[in-house]
Amino acid sequence: MxxxxxxxxxxxxxxxxxxxxxxxxxxxxxxxxxxxxxxxxxxxxxxxxxxxxxxxxxxxxxxxxxxxxxxxxxxxxxxxxxxxxxxxxxxxxxxxxxxxxxxxxxxxxxxxxxxxxxxxxxxxxxxxxxxxxxxxxxxxxxxxxxxxxxxxxxxxxxxxxxxxxxxxxxxxxxxxxxxxxxxxxxxxxxxxxxxxxxxxxxxxxxxxxxVEDHLRGLKNDISQKHVPPAIMYAGSLRARYGISKLIKAFSQMPIRECELWIFGSGDYVDTIRRVAEEDKRIKYFGTVTHAEVIEYETRATLLVNPRPSDEEFTKYSFPSKTLEYMASGTPLLTTPLPGIPSEYKEYIYTFEDESVEGMSKRMTDILSIPLEELHKFGQRARWFVMENKNxxxxxxxxxxxxxxxxxxxxx
CATH class of the missing domain: 3.40.50.2000 (Glycogen Phosphorylase B;)
Known part of the structure; x- marks a missing residue:
């Protein structure tokens, strides 16, 4: 052919x-x-x-x-x-x-x-x-x-x-x-x-x-994890994709010894830069190469996708970051997007409440889980996508x- x-x-x-x-x-x-x-x-x-x-x-x-x-x-x-x-x-x-x-x-x-x-x-x-x-x-x-x-x-x-x-x-x-x-x-x-x-x-x-098959060789060790714990988002920085709500939820978390890493570009960048000036725990890295994004994903504690699940367009999209996040071996926390098939559910964490308060509580609860347990969860997700979705x-x-x-x- x-x-x-x-x-x-x-x-x-x-x-x-x-x-x-x-x-x-x-x-x-x-x-x-x-x-x-x-x-x-x-x-x-x-x-x-x-x-x-x-x-x-x-x-x-x-x-x-x-x-x-x-x-x-x-x-x-x-x-x-x-x-x-x-x-x-x-x-x-x-x-x-x-x-x-x-x-x-x-x-x-x-x-x-x-x-x-x-x-x-x-x-x-x-x-x-x-x-x-x-x-x-x-x-x-x-x-x-x-x-x-x-x-x-x-x-x-x-x-x-x-x-x-x-x-x-x-x-x-x-x-x-x-x-x-x-x-x-x-x-x-x-x-x-x-x-x-x-x-x-x-x-x-x-x-x-x-996801790329060569990511099988990617290293994700507990010893590489950043201290303090880091929550990471990489992707399109548009207000409608939930980045504003994520920042507000992070700011309300009672755990103060943690960071929020943000990568990408979009119409919300100026606001992110301003907020990052006010709260030094929020780090904006801009647009970097894919290899650099992957490296930071392996060092982060939790990867997040805050895209609202009640928007009509979410039924017709499958965020590419979902598979990349899972392939990194770091746990993924996402909204329950209707476009994500049921076979993924046992390998990801989900926001049960998508309000600012609910998201803040969910991230706090997950960061309270022992690091070894989080690491095992992320490795199971990595195995799933590398075997079935490469x-x-x-x-x-x-x-x-x-x-x-x-x-x-x-x-």
Whole structure:
């Protein structure tokens, strides 16, 4: 089987340069890692070619108007071609769409004799999805998409300023919602997603996430734990994701000899910096490399995800940090998100009460558990994800789904 994967995957050093050079809205580190794991896992079993758009915000949030990078080999010699585009409103989307149309057409013609081929998108992004679906229909190639989030919510994550941008985002939201239902197959993060993007019951598979298999060698020893105890959060720093409530809950804890470590970027950063100045126990580390995040996770006492479980969008998401936290071997405390399958429940701690007072009490109770017992709990969670959710296992699940889709099509 031959696969054309269309996403925003980049060479690793180049990607982190993009993160550090982006002024306000930064590319998603978690999204980049997820794509890389899928590509690495699939490439070990099947032939894959990559077409990638550079994941940057429109000028001047990213300081370059012309975005172009030569084709190169990434990871284990996998070829990737980057889509050149003009990084200005509307022109960005139009140039990405035109180049994608040309590249996909050329790829389909070059591989017209191969029956077992498929186009696999990383997200329902109109400039890449429209030409892929059109050419797939015309030239008889199945088109499948990963659905990391629902279009109805994706465009609401960040507030828009200005009439033009507001209507442009509304247009893209409507187009994306229309595209949602037109793929031949879906890779979903939660089972709830199928009710919105797949009402026609097309073939789908649920793969809630994955972790790198090489994390098996990660060391997490009690002797490495930070003193005083540290509670850690790493991820998107948006108020709607519960970071404000987490900080307030931490401030109310009766245990004063402990710290709160915060990593990431988002619209709540300025507030976090101000609070960290007032309470020296709160440490804001900014955006660091994934390797550094992992190192701090192993040194922390407790890893936390405060995302509110009563928000509608939580049914349609599986936070990537859930699996990463569990793979670190440090215990995870999370809200009872509906998108987390029941098989995880015995390996994680949950907030029984999501009020500030309830969260404060729960964190206090867990930090009162002997360190040896906490360590054993974290190690059990680590074993579970490394055996069942590593990127090789999960990618094989996706690959088997794609093979079955093509097999049923060619009958």
């Amino acid at each position: 031959k696969i054309l994967f269309i996403g925003c995957i980049c060479e690793e050093k180049f990607f982190y340069n993009l993160v550090w050079n982006s002024k306000t809205i930064k590319p998603s580190i978690a999204g980049q890692r997820f794509e890389r794991m899928i590509v690495e896992g699939i490439s070990s079993e099947s032939e894959i070619e990559l077409l990638s758009y550079i994941p940057v915000s429109t000028y001047p949030h990213y300081p370059h108007i012309i975005c172009f990078r030569k084709a190169e080999l990434i990871y284990k010699g996998i070829p990737v071609r980057y889509i050149p585009f003009l990084n200005l409103p509307c022109l960005k989307q139009i140039t990405i769409l035109l180049y994608t149309f040309w590249f996909v057409l050329r790829w389909l013609i070059a591989n017209h004799r191969i029956k077992e081929k498929i186009i696999f998108l990383n997200v329902i992004y109109p400039p890449t999805a429209l030409p892929s679906l059109l050419l797939g229909r015309l030239l008889g190639c199945r088109v499948v998409t990963l659905v990391p989030d629902i279009s109805s919510f994706r465009f609401d994550y960040s507030p828009t300023t200005g009439i033009f941008k507001k209507y442009l985002m509304l247009f893209f939201k409507r187009i994306s919602e229309w595209l949602d239902r037109r793929f031949d197959g879906y890779v979903l993060l939660t089972d709830y997603m199928k009710n919105i993007v797949n009402p026609r019951n097309k073939p789908y598979v649920v793969v809630e996430g994955m 990127h090789l296992v999960q990618s094989k699940k996706i690959l088997y789904f794609l093979e079955q889709l093509l097999s049923n099509t060619n009958k």
